[in-house]
Amino acid sequence: MVNLAELSKAVIEGDSDAAFELAKRALTSGVPANEILDKGLIPGLRQVGDLFEKGEYFLPELIVSGDAVAQALELLGPMLGKEGTPSKGKYLIGTVQGDVHDLGKNIVIMMLKGNGWEVTDLGVDVSPEEFCSAVDKGDFQILGMSSLLTMTMPNAARTIEALKAAGLRGKVKIMVGGAPTTPEWADKIGADAHAKDGPTTAIVAAVLIGKS
Amino acid sequence: MRKLSGLERVFTALKLQEPDVVPHFERIAKKVREAILPDASEEEFVEYMDLDGIRFIDRTHSWSYETVDESKRIKRDQWGGLVRYTTEDNPVPMEPAIKSERDLDTYVPPDPDAEWRYEYLKQVVERFKGERAIVVGVTDIFALGRENFLGDVGYFRAMVKNPDFIDRANEILLNYQLRYIKNCIDFGADILWINGDWAMTERPMVSREFTQRFLAPPFQKLVEYAHSRGVPCIKHTDGNIWPIYDTIIDAGADGIHPIDPMAGMDIGEAKAVFGDKVCLCGNVSCAFSLVSGTVEEVRQETREVIRKAGKGGGLICMSSNSIHSGVKPENYVAMVKAIREFGCYPLSLD
Numbered sequence: 001m002v003n004l005a006e007l008s009k010a011v012i013e014g015d016s017d018a019a020f021e022l023a024k025r026a027l028t029s030g031v032p033a034n035e036i037l038d039k040g041l042i043p044g045l046r047q048v049g050d051l052f053e054k055g056e057y058f059l060p061e062l063i064v065s066g067d068a069v070a071q072a073l074e075l076l077g078p079m080l081g082k083e084g085t086p087s088k089g090k091y092l093i094g095t096v097q098g099d100v101h102d103l104g105k106n107i108v109i110m111m112l113k114g115n116g117w118e119v120t121d122l123g124v125d126v127s128p129e130e131f132c133s134a135v136d137k138g139d140f141q142i143l144g145m146s147s148l149l150t151m152t153m154p155n156a157a158r159t160i161e162a163l164k165a166a167g168l169r170g171k172v173k174i175m176v177g178g179a180p181t182t183p184e185w186a187d188k189i190g191a192d193a194h195a196k197d198g199p200t201t202a203i204v205a206a207v208l209i210g211k212s
Numbered sequence: 213m214r215k216l217s218g219l220e221r222v223f224t225a226l227k228l229q230e231p232d233v234v235p236h237f238e239r240i241a242k243k244v245r246e247a248i249l250p251d252a253s254e255e256e257f258v259e260y261m262d263l264d265g266i267r268f269i270d271r272t273h274s275w276s277y278e279t280v281d282e283s284k285r286i287k288r289d290q291w292g293g294l295v296r297y298t299t300e301d302n303p304v305p306m307e308p309a310i311k312s313e314r315d316l317d318t319y320v321p322p323d324p325d326a327e328w329r330y331e332y333l334k335q336v337v338e339r340f341k342g343e344r345a346i347v348v349g350v351t352d353i354f355a356l357g358r359e360n361f362l363g364d365v366g367y368f369r370a371m372v373k374n375p376d377f378i379d380r381a382n383e384i385l386l387n388y389q390l391r392y393i394k395n396c397i398d399f400g401a402d403i404l405w406i407n408g409d410w411a412m413t414e415r416p417m418v419s420r421e422f423t424q425r426f427l428a429p430p431f432q433k434l435v436e437y438a439h440s441r442g443v444p445c446i447k448h449t450d451g452n453i454w455p456i457y458d459t460i461i462d463a464g465a466d467g468i469h470p471i472d473p474m475a476g477m478d479i480g481e482a483k484a485v486f487g488d489k490v491c492l493c494g495n496v497s498c499a500f501s502l503v504s505g506t507v508e509e510v511r512q513e514t515r516e517v518i519r520k521a522g523k524g525g526g527l528i529c530m531s532s533n534s535i536h537s538g539v540k541p542e543n544y545v546a547m548v549k550a551i552r553e554f555g556c557y558p559l560s561l562d
Contacts, residue, residue, distance in 0.1 A: 014372060055455075058418045060368040067369065100296050100304045103364040124306075125296075150499040150538060179413045179450075180474060180499050196414065 002026040004040035007072070011044025011114075012051070014064025016071040023072035033079035037116060041069050041076075045114040049199030059107070062198065066110035073113065087118045089141040089209050092134055092172070094122030096155040101148035104178060107198035108144065115202040128155070128162035135168050141209050144201065145191075147178040156181075157189035164190075173208045177201060213557065218264030218344040219402060222528060226403070226444045226466050226491045230525035234518055234555030236548060237265030237345060237528070240535040247541035255339050261548060266336055267405055269349030270392065271303060274329040276322065290322040291360045308363030313377050321384050324391035330399050337400035347446075348401040350393055353385050353430035355408020361385060371422055378426055386430045390437055397441045404438050404445045405469075406431060410460075411451025413475045423456045428463045435464035446493055450533060451475045457482075461489050469493035470532045471521075474500075480520030483527075491526045496547050498531040502539045507546040514550035519561035529555060 002025045010018035019041075026036045048065040051057035057065075091112050095105050102124050109119050122134055135143060143163075145156045156176050163169045173192045176185075186194035193208055195201040213232045216224065224231035237258075245257045258266045277287040277295070285297040292309030310316060336346055351360075358367040361381055370377040393404060410416055410427055418427070435445045446467035447460050452475035453468070460468060468486075471477045471494040479495050494517070496502060501513045514529065521527045529551045535544050554561060 055415055058416065058422070059364075059412075060371040060418055060422065063365055063368040064372045100306060106365065150503060150536070 002029055002031065004031070004036065005043075007036065007040030008044035008047065011041060011065050011068045011072075012047050014061060014068055016064070016068045019068035020071040020075065023075050027075060027079065033076045036072070036076055041072055042115055045069060045111065045202075049111065049202065052197070052199050059103075062107055062110070066107070066114065069110070069114040088116040088206065088211055089118070090139060091117045091119045091142045091144060091205065092122065092131075092138060092140040093119060093144040093146070094126035094131060094134075095124040095146045095148070096152050096159065097125055097127045098155055099147055099149050099152040100124040101146075101178075104148060104198070105146040108146070108177070108195075108201045111198040111202040112205065115206070117202075117205065128159040131159045132162050132166050132168060135163060135172055136166065140172050142175055142205055143172045144175045144177070144195075144205075147176070147181060150180045153178075153180060153185065156191070160190050175201065175204065175208070217342070218262075219342060221264050222345040222403070223444075225525055225528050226446075228488065228491060228524070228526040230557040232557060234522050234527055234529045234551055234557075235264040235345075236530060236551045236555075237263045237267055237347065238530055238535050238544075239267045239269070239349075240544070241537040241539070243537040244535050244539055244541050244544055248545060255336065258340075258344065261545075263344065263548075265345030265347050265403070266340060267347040267349060268332065268336075269405070269407060270351055271349075273332045274392070276326075277303065289360060291356075292319075293360045293363075295360075305359040305363075308359075308361055308366060310362050310366070310381065313374065313380070316377075316380050316384070319384065321388050324388050324395065329392070330395060333396060333399050333401065341400050345402045346400060347403045347405050348393075348396045349405045349407045350389060350396075350434065352406050352408030352410075352427075352447075352449075353382055353389060353434070354410065354427045356385050356389070357381050359408075368418070371418065371426060375426075382426070382430050386433060389434060393434060393438060394441075397438070397443050401443065404434070404443055405448060406434060406445055406465075407448045409451055410449040410456065411453045411472075411475065413451055413472075415452055416456050417451075420455055420459070423459050428459050431460075432463040439464060446491070452477060457486055461486060465490055467491035467493045467528065469528075470530065471495040473497050473532050478520075479517055483521040483523070487521065487524075487526055491528060492521050493528040493530050494521075495532045496529070498533050498536060498539055502531055502535070502543045502547065504540075505543060507542055510543045510546040511550040511553075514547050515554045515561060518551070518554050518559065522555060522557075522559050522561075525557075 007022040147153045175193045176191045177195045183194040195204045216232045221231040221235040276290045280286045289295050294307040295303035296306050444466035447465040448469045450472045471479045471482045
């Protein structure tokens, strides 16, 4: 029997090979994929988030832990689908128009996926029209917008206005984040929540949809 | 005190002494310059505003680019990676040059000795040498490696999993930049502005251990070479540098910019803790007051920066990053006027 705490430890240590092997052994020994996710990967990733919050982990440690989760999810992903395990939710994300920074956004994606979200990434430099179109066509619970530059922050506000104008604002909760952003600014532009970094995003997103 | 030239003013501040007036220079987006002085070149603008120096960066003035997709404004930079131009004047990295360690085996770096790289510097030297500080921006080895060469994810991953890969990449980049700064100094650069973030809003990007292992040594080599030629170095990094400021100072920085207020860095506290070791360069907010404040708010914030950090010298008053295109032109003018209004030594602001 595989001890799923070992899998959590592999995630915390950023050991991709061990994460893959442990997930494989757990599957082989009959542990359901959703249990491997809930009792192995997610607790590991939460611990990584805590260590980041405490200032003991930095970006390199976040990246290699994310790699470990990604390795395990390569195995579990198809199984999760087959078992009909519900995902935490569907999250649409992009960096706002005029901004091509994606490191912060990619860390957010990694944290969301590791916590059981299905994530659709619109990439960088996403116009309000592109955000609106994706919200309209998709079935997302949350739209997340990232802005790394002070001069592109107004484009998050423009996107919210465009969603309102298109009658789509009520369809999604909106989260904003990025280095220059603040909770006060998020509130001012009419977003539902602000998250300052990747680990926080996963926590705030779950709270927003009542699945914390 | 006699009226100093801009160059003398900046050098005096960098020596942690009091000049006649708190010095000021900036990198200013074309949109803002145009609004203040239409159809003028950067050098004409510097003269019009009587700035104490002129600053430009290697990415925009000394690197080569070839167009990949004109409509999307995507180009390939001289290192082999892709960059994209936004509304700012900066090319922003999109895709790194090196995808795996094997790519390094056959990698041919660009030629730092190509004459065209120094054309703008020569032009500036001819116009300003001896009068205003000629400040050449040199991309930090960490920033170059992370943004253009290996990419953020590849770089951070290799720090943990394959440190030799970082060492090999750093050696290539350092050889280029050492040659580049040698040439810049030969052609007349007065000050090196070593550009590249080591920190984020909340904390440094990497641990103190990794900062000392990977970031500081190549930075120190650039500084040591510049110092051997009598050229001071200002280190630019946004973010909260409280956990690593001593590493930057120990590596030999003469100035630190911008003492990022958005990251909670208070310039008065920085003055008290390390203002006797390094010149402080900053920190009027280009995220808030310069973008959305009133002229009076900018005037008061500038006064406060000088009050907190100007005493005894060792301050170059600047924005908290650069005068980007979102800055209100009238607010930039207000900041410059306020520096001259409140920055005359001896200060009497308390």
